[in-house]
Amino acid sequence: MKKDDIFEFFRLLAENNPAPETELEFDNTYQLLVAVVLSAQATDVGVNKATRKLFQEVQTPAQMVALGEEGLKEHIKTIGLFNSKAKNVIALSEILVRDFDGEVPEDRDTLTTLPGVGRKTANVVMNCAFGAETFAVDTHVFRVSNRTGLAKGKTVDKVEALLEKRVPQPFRRDAHHWLILLGRYTCKARSPECWRCPVVAQCAFRQKVMEPPAKASVSKTRTKGAKSA
Known part of the structure; x- marks a missing residue:
């Protein structure tokens, strides 16, 4: 992912969710x-x-x-x-x-x-x-960083180092939240929902899924023990 694409990537994520937060609940x-x-x-x-x-x-x-x-x-x-x-x-x-x-x-x-x-x-x-500008790399951040081309690395440490280098201001403070939420709810491991992703145009993933899967048709079957007509 090129420098201009990275900026637009985070600009769109910020526009979509201006104040991301952890989903863990705590008071202090x-x-x-x-x-x-x-x-x-x-x-x-x-x-x-x-x-x-x-x-x-x-x-x-x-x-x-x-x-x-x-x-x-x-x-x-x-x-x-x-x-x-x-x-x-x-x-x-x-x-x-x-x-x-x-x-x-x-x-x-x-x-x-x-x-x-x-x-x-x-x-x-x-x-x-x-409020530190740190990049916590969990499974979601690791997957999204590699799949999109934002920060491709074979290890968590490598991905973190690349994020540290590539994520621009003013997005550094909230970057890992956006990546976690993107991976958790849209860029899923088995079935990425590219058709509704706000940063699909910037993403370098080649096997994009641009349509939701068709609902499987439910065939009517006889109940157990039913007699033939």
Whole structure:
């Protein structure tokens, strides 16, 4: 994708959704951190369902430590890998209480030292909580970046580095939100809905699907045991 195409790509995404936000639900930076840790290999919908009641009870790292690992598991047992995630959330909460006065550090490198917090999680927190121009590359961003030709790379780190280099102002702050939402709802893995994509003209994908699939006809069949005429 050429420089002019990239600018128009993001201009159109911004026009279509001027104020994109994460779909995770939270009331403060600590809850955001916990929600993002829990969202690994899970859907935002599933995480939100599990955390609504949890976040009514827990607003701070100290409260999470008081809840304890077993108590946390009861809240998040519907989420994949909940055992290891509960262990990490309690451990990172203890560190925040002990070393950071209960506050989430505003530094990506420091965030990645916390249990269960990788670079993608740190990028999300830096962007959503602190307004940093970071590019969190999840499966949606990775797919969209490669498929459209925006940032083609074989690894997450390569795609992130290319996005860092290629995404222009004034779109850098919200870029990863637009890419996530595009991948989640339009540029889907198995069946991209190119016919309704706002950036189809800028996209370099060669196998564009420009018409919705025809609805399969439903044939009338006899019910089991029905007699022939």
